[in-house]
Amino acid sequence: MNYNIWYKSDQDGPFSYNYASVGYLIAEEAEELPAGFVKDDGDYDPFINRQIKKPNSNFGTLIHLVKGSLGTGIMAIPLAFKNGGLFFGAIGIIAVCFLYVHCVDLLVGTAHKACKRYRVPTLGFAETADIVLVNGPSTVRRFASFARNYIDGMLVFHSLLIFCLFQIFIATSLRDVINNQLQIAWSTGVYVAIVTVLIALIIQIRVLKYLVPFSALSNALMIIAFGITLSFLVNEPVSLDNRNLWPEWNRLPFFISTILFAIQGIRFVLPIENKMKHPQNFLGTCGVVSQAIAFLSILYIATGFFGYARYGDDTKASITLNLPSDSRLAEFTRLLAALSALFQMGLGFYVPMEIIWRRIETKIPEDHHNVAQIAIRFGLMTILTAISVGVPDLQLFVGLVGSFCSSNLVLLVPVLVDTVFRWPNDYGPCGWIILKNVILAVFGVLLLVFGTYSSIRRIIKTYE
Secondary structure, eight states: OOEEEEEEEETTEEOOOOGGGGTTOEEETOOSOOTTEEEOOSOOOTTTTOOOSSOBOHHHHHHHHHHHHSSGGGGGHHHHHHHHOHHHHHHHHHHHHHHHHHHHHHHHHHHHHHHHHHTOSOOOHHHHHHHHHHTSOHHHHTTHHHHHHHHHHHHHHHHHHHHHHHHHHHHHHHHHHHHHHHTOOOOHHHHHHHHHHHHHHHTTOOOHHHHHHHHHHHHHHHHHHHHHHHHHHHSSOOOOTTOOSSOOGGGHHHHHHHHHHHHOOHHHHHHHHTTBSSGGGSSSTTSHHHHHHHHHHHHHHHHHHHHHHHHGGGOOSSGGGGSOTTOHHHHHHHHHHHHHHHHHHHHHHHHHHHHHHHHHGGGSOGGGHHHHHHHHHHHHHHHHHHHHHHSOOHHHHHHHIIIIIIIIIIIIHHHHHHHHHHTTTOSOGGGHHHHHHHHHHHHHHHIIIIIHHHHHHHHHHHHO
């Protein structure tokens, strides 16, 4: 089948369009061009056509990727080892990180090829799925809009679950420190309500550049907290007695979902890649993504191994919560980690609000935009705070975020867009690519179903 790609032109050259406007401009074995369209010569380079004022270097991109996956999530890696065992945990982290790199390669690689085929310089996460399905087989075109809405919905849901998780993490950290110092017994829910007062101010910041200082401070505090935590884990010999080397089969979904929760950078992959000076260096065996995940794998294995080896079955959802309560340095570390999470919440709330506001902005009178923004942000925060007060267990949220959100965004969506884009005959010798993608999709569905079911069942069992 021959594909002729057309794009609209005017007297000044190619006319500007958004990604959706190129839908259905591919014709099978077309001989005549519609009026106002010219034939693509096949040499369009999306990288050259990107207009970026301050592009990031390879090293800068590497730092952004590492920061995206080196937040509060790394503190949960010992919990993964608790569910996976010391030996299997190390091997499993390497396997899951390799799988993550492959799925990023599927997503970004498809976005690169779609940009070239459809003559657009950049594509986002939902945009990639939309344009691929719009121009895919006739049987899937009708689902393009659904796919875009579904991905946007998953990004919003994922961000809001992370919001709840951060609330609980901050509240739990404050509870341990303040209750210990003042000899009181306030519950986590009380501290969630107290923290919400500070959060309510931060999430009202709507301009991204004003959130950057908070994010930078958050990163600095987390690095310090992580360094001190590691010193606690390795400053004394650890015993491997009574430590599991292998997992129980029913704990595997929690192991995988915890690692996927810790990585949690799939939301930022395309936005970061779209800002690169040399985006062709993003993928590949020695590409920026591979370097970032290789570095993170080493940190994950070290943190998980020593964390679980030291605390065993008492390992908590964040290793900072295991630090000794009689140490001032340990309590200082808990406060640093809590402040880091607090300063990150403004940026974390920015993503879902951008998606939500984009869909409702035109339906609200312009002179009511400010009031609407305040009301929506406050309303969402109130609902999420009620959830956090009702289920103030950090470990339960870690499993739910990893199994439900990550299985969709990390596994299923990249496999879908790669499979559809390669249609009808780009699946390699003997169709091995389609077989591989089917296996990945089945794995993703199993993780989604069993991981989510186990997480919800654990929540119900905890509070019934």
